[in-house]
Amino acid sequence: MPKIIEAEQLSHTYLPGSVYEHQALKDINFSLDRGKVLGIFGPNGSGKSTLAQHFNGLLRPTGGSMLVCGLNTADPKISKDLWKKAGLVFQYPEQQIFQISVYDEIAYGPRNLGLPEREIKARVAEALQQVGLTREKTAPLTPASLSGGLRRKVAIAGMLAIRPELLILDEPMASLDLAGRRFILDIIKKRRQKNETTIIISHSLKEIMTITDKIAILDKGFLAFFGDVKDLLTRTEILARYHFELPEFLQVLLALSARGFDLKTNVRSMQEASKEILSLLKKTKARPIFGSGKDDA
Ligand SMILES: Nc1ncnc2c1ncn2[C@@H]1O[C@H](COP(=O)(O)OP(=O)(O)O)[C@@H](O)[C@H]1O
Ligand SMILES: [Mg+2]
Incomplete structure (x- = not known):
């Protein structure tokens, strides 16, 4: 080209x-x-x-x-x-x-x-x-x-x-x-x-x-x-270093990724982000993400 x-x-x-x-x-x-x-x-x-x-x-x-x-x-x-x-x-x-x-x-x-x-x-x-x-x-x-x-x-x-x-x-x-x-x-x-x-x-x-x-x-x-x-969105250290103003859905994905959850952060739309979160929820069905509720009481 x-x-x-x-x-x-x-x-x-x-x-x-x-x-x-x-x-x-x-x-x-x-x-x-x-x-x-x-x-x-x-x-x-x-x-x-x-x-x-x-x-x-x-x-x-x-x-x-x-x-x-x-x-x-x-x-x-x-x-x-x-x-x-x-x-x-x-x-x-x-x-x-x-x-x-x-x-x-x-x-x-x-x-x-x-x-x-x-x-x-x-x-x-x-x-x-x-x-x-x-x-x-x-x-x-x-x-x-x-x-x-x-x-x-x-x-x-x-x-x-x-x-x-x-x-x-x-x-x-x-x-x-x-x-x-x-x-x-x-x-x-x-x-x-x-x-x-x-x-x-x-x-x-x-x-x-x-x-x-x-x-x-x-x-x-x-x-x-x-x-x-898309490559930049996988570089979480760069995103954190330069304090870009990011869309809320991406902030959620990056926060989850930083807490060790296995999901893609290189998404550019709310729809893609919700797909990622839904598939994460499915994967973690047997293992609730934010604790069972019992221990938190
Ligand atoms: N006409 C100029 N003469 C001397 N130094 C300049 C001039 N224009 C910009 N600079 C200096 O060059 C650097 C980069 O400036 P600039 O390109 O305006 O940065 P940005 O657009 O990213 O804020 C700054 O340190 C600035 O002070
Ligand atoms: Mg300038």
């Missing part, structure tokens, strides 16, 4: 040679197949946003290499092509909103693609709809006056309007309400159906585990884990 991302011993040092020198990424190796959804986790300061900016070529490796959509991000000349292929929505959307109207903000990318005005209009309408907004609702608003949640939606719509092969969302759920979060999940699901790749940085495994194929965990600039979600 063609790879959309190939990171080889990727390193990034901020302000090298100065007193503020800081290595934010250290020897990162992984590749991602086209059409997949990658979730990136890690504590604050672990290098997630730095890595995100390597996916759209905004930052260049100071060591190793990074290929995105077949383009080597070490080469400054690729930026004129890469922005059309890889769209990054920043962790802080105020860093990328500059236009005087919401329409112009979202139309900015399609205009730079040189599309005719009719097509631009259609793309803006489609992108607004994908994030749960309308032209009528947003027309009276200026980007500078938007609330945090709306600003994020507009920033996401601006990237969607470019229709990038790779969409990178840096902590997009922050400042969004439940409905807004659902729109994000829906956008990712639809992209996956069209074999378009999405990378999402999040704090909550609970929120995105049903839609991610691969998970990367960063820790102090190192890639501490890269693999399938």
Whole structure:
């Protein structure tokens, strides 16, 4: 399967040679197949946003290499092509909103693609709809006056309007309400159906585990884990170390597993979890799980 991302011993040092020198990424190796959804986790300061900016070529490796959509991000000349292929929505959307109207903000990318005005209009309408907004609702608003949640939606719509092969969302759920979060999940699901790749940085495994194929965990600039979600769910020591926000059903399974009960923890839905618990109950019918009741009295 063609790879959309190939990171080889990727390193990034901020302000090298100065007193503020800081290595934010250290020897990162992984590749991602086209059409997949990658979730990136890690504590604050672990290098997630730095890595995100390597996916759209905004930052260049100071060591190793990074290929995105077949383009080597070490080469400054690729930026004129890469922005059309890889769209990054920043962790802080105020860093990328500059236009005087919401329409112009979202139309900015399609205009730079040189599309005719009719097509631009259609793309803006489609992108607004994908994030749960309308032209009528947003027309009276200026980007500078938007609330945090709306600003994020507009920033996401601006990237969607470019229709990038790779969409990178840096902590997009922050400042969004439940409905807004659902729109994000829906956008990712639809992209996956069209074999378009999405990378999402999040704090909550609970929120995105049903839609991610691969998970990367960063820790102090190192890639501490890269693999399938199902594999991560068997790694109880990693789950405990990084304090992911987990779904309740998984917390129950992990607690039972920690107490020595023989069950699978690599399940992604409530239904799968109840199956596991039912089969455990069947297996332990002759031997009650939580004592006979007599001794507990
Ligand atoms: N522009 C910058 N200049 C210098 N250091 C930076 C810069 N941006 C981030 N860092 C440092 O790099 C490390 C990783 O930051 P970041 O990628 O933002 O982490 P995360 O997104 O996981 O919170 C942190 O120690 C941070 O202070
Ligand atoms: Mg960050």
